[in-house]
Amino acid sequence: MAAQVIGELLITAGVILLLFVAWQLWWTNVQSNAIQDQAVEEFFADLGEAPVADDPVDEPPTSSPDQVPVLEAKAAGETFAVIYIPRFGDSYTRPVTSGVTTAVLDNLGLGHYPETGMPGAVGNFALAGHRQTNGAVLDNIHTLVPGDRIYVQTQDGYYSYVYRNTQIVxxxxxxxxxxVPTQPGVEPEERILTLTSCNPRFGAQERIIAYAVMESFQSLEDGPPEEIAAQVAEVAEGAA
Structure with missing residues (x-):
């Protein structure tokens, strides 16, 4: 009798564990994706009628330093950009929000470390995101290949970064x-984008860090780079 009770308790515990895993790996993603989609729509709504794809630029020129606008730091919880990473798929459009608190990362995807620079700034523009749960915004960070472009869109325009390398720490x-990542106290000369997430994919014993360097900027009025032009137009149309 006791063995039967213990067996039933173990089965019940197993079912509860499976339900918890399903909630973590599936339902949190469903919830977070819905919130992130709404944040992207609100971002585009705030842009108004600015052109997004009338004349996409194939090879945007590299801008001189005085031509690169840099946003002021934003209040915690404010979404100020959208990021596109073609390597992650042609539907990868995620909001970028100020802060790396649980409230931001669990709901709004990519969070900006407030102590780091803003898009286009000389120095380090650093972001964090989950890998397997709550939208899994950086689940495929390990698939980046040198030369891949990462695009960050703000109210000013499009910042194009080129992926350089990955580090496990x-x-x-x-x-x-x-x-200058890993070199505290060194004066920066480049505009760097840093993506941080947990490693391995189903653990958190380490951190995986992906670095990219800014290649160019083009204003919102000039339309997006050709690689993401159709994607930007589709997202903007959905938000209209």
């Missing part, structure tokens, strides 16, 4: 957020 390596 321990969780206490906060020096990856320095203006």
């Amino acid at each position: 321990l969780p206490d390596r906060t020096d990856v957020l320095a203006p």
Whole structure:
């Protein structure tokens, strides 16, 4: 009798565990994706009638430093950009929100480390995101290939970054957020984008860090780079 009761309890515990895993790996993604889609729609609504794809630029020129606008730092919880990573699929359109609190990362996808620079700034523009749950915004970070472009759209225009390399570090390596990543105290000369997430995919013993360097900027009025032109137009139409 006791063995039967213990067996039933173990089965019940197993079912509960499976339901918890399903909730973590599926339902949190469903919820977060819906919130992120809404944030993207609101971002585009705030842009108004600015052109998004009338004359996409195939090879945008590299801008001189005085031609690159840089947003002021935003309040915690404010979505100020949208990011496109073609390597992650032609539907990968995610909001970028100020802060890396649980409220931001669990709901709005990519969070901006407030102590780092903004898009286009000389130094380090660093973002964090989950890998397997709550939208899994950086689930495919390990698939990036040198030369891949990462596009960040703000109210000013499109910042094009080129992926350079990936690094695996321990969780206490906060020096990856320095203006020159891993080199605290060094004066930055490049405009760097840093993506951070947990590693391995189903664990958190390490951090995976992806670095990209800004290649160019083009204004919103000039339309998006050709690689994401159709995607931007589709998202903008859906938000209209």
